[in-house]
Amino acid sequence: MRRSEEAAYREYVVARMDQLRRVAYLLCRDWNTADDLVSTTLLKLYRHWRRAERMEGLDGYVRRILLNAWIDEQRRPWRREQVAEELPEVPVTDADLAGDTDLLALLGELPPRRRAVLVLRFYCGMSVSQTAELLGCSEGTVKSQSSRGLDALRPLVSRLETT
């Protein structure tokens, strides 16, 4: 990589570091793991920087790497999450809202793919089609996952909106 390319890479990373860490944290719910994911992502980005920097939608490309890194991380035997095809979704009660349950905890209870849809759609501000492209699924899947994910979060989100 040339000096000018490395400078551009550094500039991009510095500008996006905070956002990348936050997205990674929302996905994995652990800051140490989030930093590991971001490191993995940025190393891969370094290898492909020369071409990636000139393309439209660089942020989307980087999120794709991050998402893949997170998926790979979950596949490791020692960190594998026990995920059912359809996790039982326990409705949020007033008692939950008054207690320890918070937005992140609810997010963490969602199946990984649904969690990823919510993070991409409602935190990263990506459209349905962009999210579908990033996740390699149909727009209908994104819509249904969004709806069901939001259903799980809505009581708490509504409460936060009124406070």
Next chain:
Amino acid sequence: MYQKQFDDAIGAPPPPAVDLEALIVRGRRGQRLRVWGAAGGLALAVLAGTIGVGVLVDGGPAPAGRGTFAAQPTGTATPRPAWSPKEPPLVSAGPDGHMPTPPPPSGTPMTQAQADRLTAVLRAAFTAAAPGTQITGTSMKGPDYGSLAFMTGGTTDASASGDLTDAAGPGGFLIVLERGEDAPTRCSEVSAYGDHRYRTGCVESTGPNGESVLAMTYDDPAGDGLHWANGGKEFEVLVVRPGGGVVTVWAMNVSWNRVLQHQGAKTEFDATRATPPLTLDQLKAIALAPGLTMP
């Protein structure tokens, strides 16, 4: 709406444990290791006699064939120190964990008039070099940008890209103009340059006005990362003008349109044609066109 609530829920993140400088060092080291790994594998293959390859030659042409990696003399070119990637100044996170704001880029942004002039020069050079090939598609940056039209606003470099189409189908083209001479001028200097993992050949020559010219070929049969397309092939010509000015042109056998369609998707995709839409000689003719320099 939700973004603020998520941010509020996240709160203040702890100081990052991501060490950017260490990452860059690892990235550089990885590049070197891959180069040495590839060189070691090639040496073993030569020893085993399983494939026919040329050897690194300093002073004479190498045998033709895929896998040839030959350095040829630069003729009367003035010798200069070997190029190597420069070490940029280190930037580290402050005590509060925040990264410092990078300095703004220096230089004067290119104006629309300057971009239009460069576009005209590029298109004229392209028409002269490849009269049977059509400019099609859009820029690699997307449908809002014209094909083979230079962008405005660049301070240190400028680029133009697009698809080129002939009877074999569309393929991608990219040209980048840079100030200075921060680029390799000999094949012996390109070990960690560019997409070196896929490089299969490099040949040196000298342009009519003393330019150093490197013509490189790349193969990525499995679509691992050159363009993420199965059967990816690419030609690159790198010209460094005496006194400064770098011109790099690429032609690849995948259209930008197809790359953009698959950007971010996990599905595999194939190259849009068997070979790049321009030959190395055509790329050289374009890269050496007078007037293709950063204003």
